[in-house]
Amino acid sequence: MALLLSCASCGRSTPQGKSGPDASPPQTEPISKAPAKKAVVARQVVDLFILGRALGTIAPCGCTTDPLGGVQYALGFIHKQGFPENYLVIEPGSLLFPEPGSAEAPTDEAGWAQAKLRADVLGARLQALGDRLVSGVGPTDLASPAGVAALETYALPRVLANAPSAHEKGLVARHRKVQVGGVTAGVTAVVDPALPGLEALGPFADPAAALERELSSIKDDGADLSIAVVHGGRALAESIVDRVPGFDIVVVGVPHGMQRSREGMPVARRKGTWIVEPGEKLQTLTHLRLAMHPDAIGELPPASEWEQIPSRASQERELARLDSRLSALKADPEADPTFVARLEHDRETMAAALARPNPPEKDVAATFEQVKVTCRLPADDDAKQALARHDEAVSAQNQARFAGVKPPPPAKGEAGYVGDEECGNCHDAAKSFWDSTRHAQAYDTLVAANKEFDLSCVGCHVTGFNKPGGSHVVENAGLRDIQCEQCHGPGSLHVEEPEKAGKPHAITREVPEQVCGQCHTPDHSDTFDYNAYLRDVLGEGHGAGARAAIGEGPTGRQLRADGFKKAGGACPK
The missing domain is CATH 3.60.21.10 (Metallo-dependent phosphatases)
Structure with missing residues (x-):
């Protein structure tokens, strides 16, 4: 019954x-x-x-x-x-x-x-x-x-x-x-x-x-x-x-x-x-x-x-909203006292309704x-255990399926990927700066969550995924994380001939927003803002002049921190 x-x-x-x-x-x-x-x-x-x-x-x-x-x-x-x-x-x-x-x-x-x-x-x-x-x-x-x-x-x-x-x-x-x-x-x-x-x-x-x-x-x-x-x-x-x-x-x-x-x-x-x-x-x-x-x-x-x-949860959210707004208004010497008094009355009414709810009629x-x-x-x-078993099954299935599978080599005369160590041979200051960014930790975040072989994830956590001469699901040694070439393009021709006619050869210096947007989509990067995120990846040794030209403002790290705070804290990946 x-x-x-x-x-x-x-x-x-x-x-x-x-x-x-x-x-x-x-x-x-x-x-x-x-x-x-x-x-x-x-x-x-x-x-x-x-x-x-x-x-x-x-x-x-x-x-x-x-x-x-x-x-x-x-x-x-x-x-x-x-x-x-x-x-x-x-x-x-x-x-x-x-x-x-x-x-x-x-x-x-x-x-x-x-x-x-x-x-x-x-x-x-x-x-x-x-x-x-x-x-x-x-x-x-x-x-x-x-x-x-x-x-x-x-x-x-x-x-x-x-x-x-x-x-x-x-x-x-x-x-x-x-x-x-x-x-x-x-x-x-x-x-x-x-x-x-x-x-x-x-x-x-x-x-x-x-x-x-x-x-x-x-x-x-x-x-x-x-x-x-x-x-x-x-x-x-x-x-x-x-x-x-x-x-x-x-x-x-x-x-x-x-x-x-x-x-x-x-x-x-x-x-x-x-x-x-x-x-x-x-x-x-x-x-x-x-x-x-x-x-x-x-x-x-x-x-x-x-x-x-109304549900109790919605009433509690409204009470918290009123408390937050009242706190801000009381700290503002120019706040209208009549408006503040009205909000205080609303707050008292809501609190009373929560404490002593009226029965339905x-x-x-x-x-x-x-x-x-x-x-x-x-x-x-x-369900939690089922998800863990799913991740293990995906890992085993894709490791077996993609072992030894690599993208095709670049066509004759086209550039392939060389990896960040090769870039660092000439651009040591830029490499040192990159080491301090979130891009340098991208692959480790997948490993920690047992997602590094998940087809939904891996492509945005390695460099040159499925591109000629690039990385793949399993075969990605030397190209893990979001390295230089993910933004600047494959660098093998640049390594062979760094300059031509006094200019950098076979490499892209300016990175348009659409390159970032391939992975920084609303579904996967909800706080993405092009200039804010550029402030995180430009600096001493790596585009200091471009960083200065952007000017001061929020960084990507700050936007993410604010997002986590608003959400009530970070969730495990």
């Missing part, structure tokens, strides 16, 4: 996976159902965790100051919330593999072999959720050379209402009914037929028409909570809400834009339906907590009648929270 727990705005944690006599006792809080009803009751809590497209991502790049994602942290947060019978995880599809054409998309057999290892982790960890999971289907699930067979290899409780052939083949159900803490949830999904890569599952029915039929079926099946996943953009999801009234929750499966991909969008209500949009790649998940009066169990009111209340109180998945969340032990 499901437990009666605290109100929706309160935090809650129980030992992972525990129930029965060893579990922590449930917390209860007296409330009144409404002003006219004084009986003391406790509310039933149900948690829904809604993921975005994982796109084959199991962990974030550790090079950013605030890396979001990590299957171990997403599952750790979910398990920490309470008892499995009281929660449901919804995954929209496009779980297994990267999006074709993206920077992460495999382009050869080796890339797909590594992508399969990531899919193995995702598939196994989500399979472990059992009947606590409902999955959709997206085009990237079919993107590997295995095609549709991947849906059978990575069998999950999938739903898809507008793909009749997939249902006939037994690959999906049209909807699934799940008991969650006394609530009967009916979950279905549709995919936007316009998305590329879906041909193997076609033909497709109109998404709105399919959902209209399925909503009726869900209700006939006895569900009192109806959820539709729309594997498409927000415009499609909103049009479906307009055409098919009656769903309690509609999930946007494909966010547009980098910021929304990273953080999702706040919940919005449209015609009585709640629209949620989590982030992608496990960077941000949507947590919906329903706190229900016992009278609502078995006959859940429609979503239009739910009372939305309606039968169902809903708390929506966009949860950033970071290393500051608890880690799921099984």
Whole structure:
């Protein structure tokens, strides 16, 4: 029997996976159902965790100051919330593999072999959720050379209402009914037929028409909570809400834009339906907590009648923001005292609400929270161990595959790579300066994380990766780290003839920003600023004049330090 727990705005944690006599006792809080009803009751809590497209991502790049994602942290947060019978995880599809054409998309057999290892982790960890999971289907699930067979290899409780052939083949159900803490949830999904890569599952029915039929079926099946996943953009999801009234929750499966991909969008209500949009790649998940009066169990009111209340976490963040702003204003002698007094009043009101939260008045109180998945969340032990085994498997697989493999030699008359020791024979001051930079430590950061043979990482931590006469996954001795030639070009011809007509020969002195941008992308170098980062790599013995011409200002190290401070500290790579 499901437990009666605290109100929706309160935090809650129980030992992972525990129930029965060893579990922590449930917390209860007296409330009144409404002003006219004084009986003391406790509310039933149900948690829904809604993921975005994982796109084959199991962990974030550790090079950013605030890396979001990590299957171990997403599952750790979910398990920490309470008892499995009281929660449901919804995954929209496009779980297994990267999006074709993206920077992460495999382009050869080796890339797909590594992508399969990531899919193995995702598939196994989500399979472990059992009947606590409902999955959709997206085009990237079919993107590997295995095609549709991947849906059978990575069998999950999938739903898809507008793909009749997939249902006939037994690959999906049209909807699934799940008991969650006394609530009967009916979950279905549709995919936007316009998305590329879906041909193997076609033909497709109109998404709105399919959902209209399925909503009726869900209700006939006895569900009192109806959820539709729309594997498409927000415009499609909103049009479906307009055409098919009656769903309690509609999930946007494909966010547009980098910021929304990273953080999702706040919940919005449209015609009585709640629209949620989590982030992608496990960077941000949507947590919906329903706190229900016992009278609502078995006959859940429609979503239009739910009372939305803020989460405790969001209130605590707002209180911290007010404290920070007040501290700055009180140190400013020119601050408007009236404005300061207003903020102080807001701060006192917020603190009082946290100390003595008002009980919900309606039968169902809903708390929506966009949860950033970071290393500051608890880690799921099984997922953490699975990631360690994945890294070991990648290392072994790629060492065996690429042993002895080198890029082709440079064409006749073209330059090859010689390595920093050769550069230092003439440019000893520049070499000494380089030794003090972060570029000189790039490869060691991979070794420390057992990532030096990972195809997603190694290319930006060595010099001349896969270039004629350059480095490769295993064969990179003498070219590890971001050396001189990564910026100035291969130097063999320059070594043979350093000058020609009184000018440096066969070498690039000025390095354009686009060279840096090959690796310093927003996904991998979130604080990158060209001039600031140049201040780190120019100095005495290496472009002192260019460094002076840039002028004073923040350095890359300072920007990264500020980023770490803002994020609450560095995460392990």
